[in-house]
Amino acid sequence: MEKIILLVPLIPLLSALLTQLLFPRMGRQAARISVIGSLLTFLFAVATLWLVLAVPGSYGVHLFDTSALLLLDPLSSLMATVIAGISLIVHIYSLRYMAEETGYARFFILLDLMTTSLLVMVAAGDLLTLLVAWHLIGVLLYFLLGQNTRDKSAWRYAFWTKITYRIGDMPLVIAAVLLYQAYDTWSLPIIFEQLMAAPEAHKVLGLRLPDVVAALIAFSAFARSAQFFVHTWLPYTMSGPTPVSALMHAGIVNAGGFVINRFAPVFMQSSDVLHWVFIVGLFTAVVGSMLMLTQNDIKKSLGYSTMGQMGFMIMECGIGAFSLAIYHLIAHGLFKGTMFLGAGSVINSARKSDYVPKEDLYTFIVERRPARQRLPWLTMAAVTLAVPVFILVSTHWLISQDYFQKQSAVVLLFFGWITGAQLIFSSYQMGTRNIRRMVILAIVSFAVVVLGYTLISHAFDLFLYPDPVFREQLYAAADIDIIWFDALIVLVTLIIIFGWFITFLADRDGGRKKRYASNLWLMFYALTSREFYLPHLYTLMTRRLLKIAERLNVWMRWI
Amino acid sequence: MTEILILFLAGLFLPLFPLSMGFNWLLGRMQSPVLRALALLLWPQAGLLLISQLEFAVPDWFLLLALASSGFYAFRALALRDVGEWSGFLATSSWAFLWIPIHAGTAIMNVQLYALGFSVPLVLLAFLGAGLERRFGAACTGLYGGLAESIPRFSTILVLVVLAIIATPLFPAFFIMLVTITQAMSVMPAIAAGIAVVWLLWSWAGALLLQGLVTGTPDDSRPADLHTGAILGYALILVLLLVAGIAGMGVLS
Numbered sequence: 001m002e003k004i005i006l007l008v009p010l011i012p013l014l015s016a017l018l019t020q021l022l023f024p025r026m027g028r029q030a031a032r033i034s035v036i037g038s039l040l041t042f043l044f045a046v047a048t049l050w051l052v053l054a055v056p057g058s059y060g061v062h063l064f065d066t067s068a069l070l071l072l073d074p075l076s077s078l079m080a081t082v083i084a085g086i087s088l089i090v091h092i093y094s095l096r097y098m099a100e101e102t103g104y105a106r107f108f109i110l111l112d113l114m115t116t117s118l119l120v121m122v123a124a125g126d127l128l129t130l131l132v133a134w135h136l137i138g139v140l141l142y143f144l145l146g147q148n149t150r151d152k153s154a155w156r157y158a159f160w161t162k163i164t165y166r167i168g169d170m171p172l173v174i175a176a177v178l179l180y181q182a183y184d185t186w187s188l189p190i191i192f193e194q195l196m197a198a199p200e201a202h203k204v205l206g207l208r209l210p211d212v213v214a215a216l217i218a219f220s221a222f223a224r225s226a227q228f229f230v231h232t233w234l235p236y237t238m239s240g241p242t243p244v245s246a247l248m249h250a251g252i253v254n255a256g257g258f259v260i261n262r263f264a265p266v267f268m269q270s271s272d273v274l275h276w277v278f279i280v281g282l283f284t285a286v287v288g289s290m291l292m293l294t295q296n297d298i299k300k301s302l303g304y305s306t307m308g309q310m311g312f313m314i315m316e317c318g319i320g321a322f323s324l325a326i327y328h329l330i331a332h333g334l335f336k337g338t339m340f341l342g343a344g345s346v347i348n349s350a351r352k353s354d355y356v357p358k359e360d361l362y363t364f365i366v367e368r369r370p371a372r373q374r375l376p377w378l379t380m381a382a383v384t385l386a387v388p389v390f391i392l393v394s395t396h397w398l399i400s401q402d403y404f405q406k407q408s409a410v411v412l413l414f415f416g417w418i419t420g421a422q423l424i425f426s427s428y429q430m431g432t433r434n435i436r437r438m439v440i441l442a443i444v445s446f447a448v449v450v451l452g453y454t455l456i457s458h459a460f461d462l463f464l465y466p467d468p469v470f471r472e473q474l475y476a477a478a479d480i481d482i483i484w485f486d487a488l489i490v491l492v493t494l495i496i497i498f499g500w501f502i503t504f505l506a507d508r509d510g511g512r513k514k515r516y517a518s519n520l521w522l523m524f525y526a527l528t529s530r531e532f533y534l535p536h537l538y539t540l541m542t543r544r545l546l547k548i549a550e551r552l553n554v555w556m557r558w559i
Numbered sequence: 560m561t562e563i564l565i566l567f568l569a570g571l572f573l574p575l576f577p578l579s580m581g582f583n584w585l586l587g588r589m590q591s592p593v594l595r596a597l598a599l600l601l602w603p604q605a606g607l608l609l610i611s612q613l614e615f616a617v618p619d620w621f622l623l624l625a626l627a628s629s630g631f632y633a634f635r636a637l638a639l640r641d642v643g644e645w646s647g648f649l650a651t652s653s654w655a656f657l658w659i660p661i662h663a664g665t666a667i668m669n670v671q672l673y674a675l676g677f678s679v680p681l682v683l684l685a686f687l688g689a690g691l692e693r694r695f696g697a698a699c700t701g702l703y704g705g706l707a708e709s710i711p712r713f714s715t716i717l718v719l720v721v722l723a724i725i726a727t728p729l730f731p732a733f734f735i736m737l738v739t740i741t742q743a744m745s746v747m748p749a750i751a752a753g754i755a756v757v758w759l760l761w762s763w764a765g766a767l768l769l770q771g772l773v774t775g776t777p778d779d780s781r782p783a784d785l786h787t788g789a790i791l792g793y794a795l796i797l798v799l800l801l802v803a804g805i806a807g808m809g810v811l812s
Contacts, residue, residue: 067808067809068808102708103707128737128808128811131728131737132728132729132733132808135727135728135733136727136728139722139727142766143718146774149705149707149708149773149774149775150705150708150774150775150776151774152774152775155770155774159766159770162762162766163759163762163763163766166758166759166762166763167759169759170752170755170756170758170759173737173740173755174740174744174748174751174752174755177737177740177741177744177751178744180741181741181744181745186811204748205748545634545637546637546638549634549635549636549637549638550638552631552634552635552638553635553638553639556580556635558583558587558639558644559580559583559584559587
C-alpha cells in the first residue's frame, strides 16, 4: 500500500509526456490532460496522507528497484498534499489565464515537471534523490519564469533566481558529500539513525560534523527561502506569469522550511546553528516587512511580504518550533497563492473605486458624517497591551500546561503579543464611527486566530514529530542561557514599547517632525525604498566580473 | 624522464593551463563540424590513454592546477559570445576535473566514461553551432536571438544540450560532478568547494548563452527549423544520455 507514494510524482511526469505527445493532435485541449493529471496527483497525495494518519509511521519505497528511495512519512505526505493541491488550483487557473499566450503546451509541461520535482523533493529518502530534485526545481523555475521568451526583463530576473538557487545548491551538495563520506550511505534514515546514536563520531576540519552539515543546510535553506542578502531575486520575479508567481510563493519558496524539517535530527545534534538560523530569520522578517511597506510597486511589495513571512518561518525553525514552521509555510502558501490568483479581480475592482480613505475633515464637512469617536487613551493602552496577553496565555494553557517552560513558547507568545497589540492599535486608526464595535471585532478575530493557530500547530507537532522525547530535544537544541534569554526579551520589549511611544507622539503631533528627525527619516526612507541598494550592488558586481572575464579573454587571445 | 613527458602530454590532452591554450587554438582553427566533434570526443580519451601508461601516482598539486585551470576557463566562458569558443572553454573546464578521479585511483575505464559524459553533449553543441552558422552566418549570441519563436524545435534541443553540458540532473555530467566532489573532499575540502563554485560558473555561462540565443524578438528572416530526422537523432542521443545518467545514479549509490 505504501507504494502509492511512487504514483504521486509519477502521474505529473506521465502527464507532461502525454501533453507533449498529444499536443500536435489535440492542440490546446491537450492541457486538459495536465489538469486531469493534477487532479489524480492530488487524490493520490490525499490518499498518502490518509494512510499515514491511519497507520502512523515512516515507510521507505525504492523507485523501480533502483537505489532511489521515496519516504512515506508524515512530513512527505503532508507536503505532497499541499503541493499537489496548490498545483491543481494553478493548473485550473492557467487553463484560461494562459490561453492567449504563446508556448501554451510548454507551460503545462513545465508546470507538470515542476510538480514532479517538488513532490520528489518532499518524498526524497536519500541524498542523491534530494539533490536531483532540489537542483531541478531551480532549473524548471528559470524556464517557467521566462515563459514569455520575448520579455528580456523576465529572463533577466529569472536568471537572478536561477543563480541564487545555484548558490544555494552548493552548500547542500557539500553537506550531502560530507554525510556520505562519514556514514558511507546516501540513505537519510540510516544517516539519521547513526547520527543520533553517535553525534560526536565525525569531525570536519576539527569541527563537529552535525554543526558543519547543519550550517550548510541552513545556508541552502536561506537561499531558497529568500533570506536577507540572498533575497533580491524574489521581489523581481513578478514579470513571470501570475500562476507561476502563485506556485512560487505558495509552494517553491517554502522549500527552506521543509529542508530544515527534513534534516531535523542533524539540527537537533548541532550546537549553535539554530541560534544563527533564528537571528537570520528574525532579521529577514523585520527587513522584509519594512521593505514591503516602503515599496510603491504593489508586486514588489508582495514579494517583500513573502520575504518577511519566510523570515518568520525560518525564525520559527531557529527556536526549535519545526512543526510550526511547516504549519506557517502551508498557511502562508494558501493565502499568498490566493492573493496572486485574485490579483486580476482586485485590479478590476480598483478601476471602479480606489478605496483610499477620506480625511476626517472631508467626511465631516462634505459628507456630513459625525466625527470619529475618541476613547480614553489610558483605557485603550491597557486594552491594547493586556488583552493579547490574556488571550495568548489562556489559549496555550488550555492546550498544554507545561508550554511555558519552553523558551520557544515564550518567544512565540512574545511575537503573538506584539501582533495582537498592533492589531488592536491599528483598529483605533480605522475610519469607523463605532470604534467600540471595531475593537471588539479585532479582539474576537484575534482570539479565534490564536485559538486556531495554537490548536493546529499543536496537532502538527504531534503528527510530524510523534516522539515526545525527540520533540523535547528539538526545542532544547534551540535554547540559550536563561539570563541571556531574559535580558534579550526585556531589551526587545523596551524597543517595541519605545517604538509605540514614538508612533503615539507622531500621531499626536499630526505627523510633524523636528528638522533633524525629518532629515533622518527621509534618509532612512530613501534607503529602504531603494532596497538598501542591494540589487544595484549585485548588478554592479556582476558587470564588473563580466568585464574582468572579457579583459582576460582579450589578453589570452580568446584561447 | 619518460614519465614526466607522459605527464606533460597528458596535461595537454586533459587540458591544464597553459597547455590548454593549444586545444582551444586548434579547435578554433577547425571549420568542419565533424572535425570539431571528433576533437571534442577523442581529445580527452588520448590523454587518458597516456595516463594509463603512467606508473606513478599523480601528485597532489596537480589537483590544484586542475581546479585553477577549470575555474579560469569557466570564468572566461562568461564573456564569450561565440558558440564554438564557448564549447571549447567548457570542454577545457570540464576535462580538467578528470584529474581528480585519476588522482583518486579510479579505474581508467570509468574515467573514460566520465570523459564521454562530458564530451557527448559538447559534440551535439558542435553540430548545433554548425546549424546556426548555416542559418544565420554565425553562431553567436546577441546577434539575432528569438530562436524559441523562430525555430522552436531547434531551440528545445539547444536548451537540453546546454543543460547537459552544465551538469544538470539527470544528465551524466551531474553525477560525474558529484563523484568528483566526493573524491576531492577526501583529499582537500577546499578543492571540493572550488569545484562547486566552478559548477556554478558553468550554470551562469549556460544561462548567458541560452539567453543570448533563445530569448528575444525574432527578426524577419524565416530560417528552417530542424527536420524530423535530425530531431529524432538528437532526441535519441539525449535520451541515451539521460538513461546513462540514471544508470550512473544507481552505480553511485
